[in-house]
Amino acid sequence: MDWMEERADQRARPTALWPGLRSILVLAMSYRPEQDPLALVAQRERGAVAAYAQRRDYHEVLKGKLKELGGYLSAKGDVRVKVFCDTAPVMEKTLAEAAGLGWQGKHTVLISRDHGNWLLLGAIYTSAEFEPDGPGRDHCGSCRACLDVCPTDAFPAPYRLDARRCISYLTIEHAGPIPVAFRPAIGNRVFGCDDCLAVCPWNKFARTAAETRLAARSDLAAPPLADLAALDDAAFRGLFAGTPVKRTGRDRFLRNVMIAVGNSGSPALAEAAVARLTDASPLVRGMAVWACGRLLEPAAVRTLHRRHGPGEADLHVRDEWRTALGLAHGDLGSKHVAHDGARCSPLPGGRGLG
Numbered sequence: 001m002d003w004m005e006e007r008a009d010q011r012a013r014p015t016a017l018w019p020g021l022r023s024i025l026v027l028a029m030s031y032r033p034e035q036d037p038l039a040l041v042a043q044r045e046r047g048a049v050a051a052y053a054q055r056r057d058y059h060e061v062l063k064g065k066l067k068e069l070g071g072y073l074s075a076k077g078d079v080r081v082k083v084f085c086d087t088a089p090v091m092e093k094t095l096a097e098a099a100g101l102g103w104q105g106k107h108t109v110l111i112s113r114d115h116g117n118w119l120l121l122g123a124i125y126t127s128a129e130f131e132p133d134g135p136g137r138d139h140c141g142s143c144r145a146c147l148d149v150c151p152t153d154a155f156p157a158p159y160r161l162d163a164r165r166c167i168s169y170l171t172i173e174h175a176g177p178i179p180v181a182f183r184p185a186i187g188n189r190v191f192g193c194d195d196c197l198a199v200c201p202w203n204k205f206a207r208t209a210a211e212t213r214l215a216a217r218s219d220l221a222a223p224p225l226a227d228l229a230a231l232d233d234a235a236f237r238g239l240f241a242g243t244p245v246k247r248t249g250r251d252r253f254l255r256n257v258m259i260a261v262g263n264s265g266s267p268a269l270a271e272a273a274v275a276r277l278t279d280a281s282p283l284v285r286g287m288a289v290w291a292c293g294r295l296l297e298p299a300a301v302r303t304l305h306r307r308h309g310p311g312e313a314d315l316h317v318r319d320e321w322r323t324a325l326g327l328a329h330g331d332l333g334s335k336h337v338a339h340d341g342a343r344c345s346p347l348p349g350g351r352g353l354g
Helices: 008-012 037-041 058-075 092-098 145-149 167-173 180-186 201-205 225-229 233-239 244-248 250-263 267-278 282-295 298-308 315-324
Strands: 023-030 081-084 119-126 189-191
Touching: 023 058, 023 092, 058 081, 058 119, 092 119, 167 180, 167 189, 180 250, 189 250, 225 250, 225 267, 233 250, 244 250, 250 267, 250 282, 267 282, 267 298, 282 298, 282 315, 298 315
Parallel strands: none
Antiparallel strands: 023 119, 081 119
16 A cells, blocks of 8 residues: 555645646546346355456546547647546545535545446546536435445444455455455455445436446356466456456456355365465465365365475465464464354554545
């Protein structure tokens, strides 16, 4: 999360990013999914991919729209423009609220009374002066559906997100092994999480995405975990070409898949985990060990350890073997969630980010 601290002045003061700035136009595009994301979470032998990532990378689509509008403005006179779509230190949600597109809900995501919270945001910085719109007003009221549904209790308070606990952060941005305490709660989510978005009551007004280039791909709606577990780098790049998933990389994605395999409760998927015990990536191997420990009987785990454990050079993977074998390993054992569906306990001394 170090990137949030970088260029903080430009985030707080847009004119620090571009001194010639006079107005900011903020645009939103709906990507409401056709199917309920929460229903996918129940399909434990299939992978749950966040709705926005089941389609073409929105950065390309939305930025193209921004450039079209920017070009139109430039053609009208001596107007300079800069377009941004998650590509610079721009606080899109804060700016969108200030521009009247909606308000940041208790889950910290922008909500529109007309379009719900399935929104992709972009901004046009311009040298032209426009009459500002009034800011958005909060309409969350006493509702706390988004807070209560979070599997990892990532909201220490309304309007505050502790990203260290957020499944979207853990499965996309977090580079190393995912903390043991959060693995069972991740379930079958292999890229991102839509839970807090899916339960927002304002979504009843949202319309399915109209932009054809943002149509969801059927093969990414609920891919079998067995197929995902077998992906090598070339197959991963081929399957996720043009989507946001590709940017996270094959090893990090397979880490998530192994966690989902371990959470599946399906002995039939144990073979997929065993096959990854010899993966070239220690990140994948470590999570494969964890999955085997979840799916196989202790005797089978001991047999696999005799075959793969002694020659393991990576310290993290060796730690995973110790845990899978049921050996004492510092505080790691106490952080295990004992059963599927259990919610995670708070991090000691945790501080919300938002």
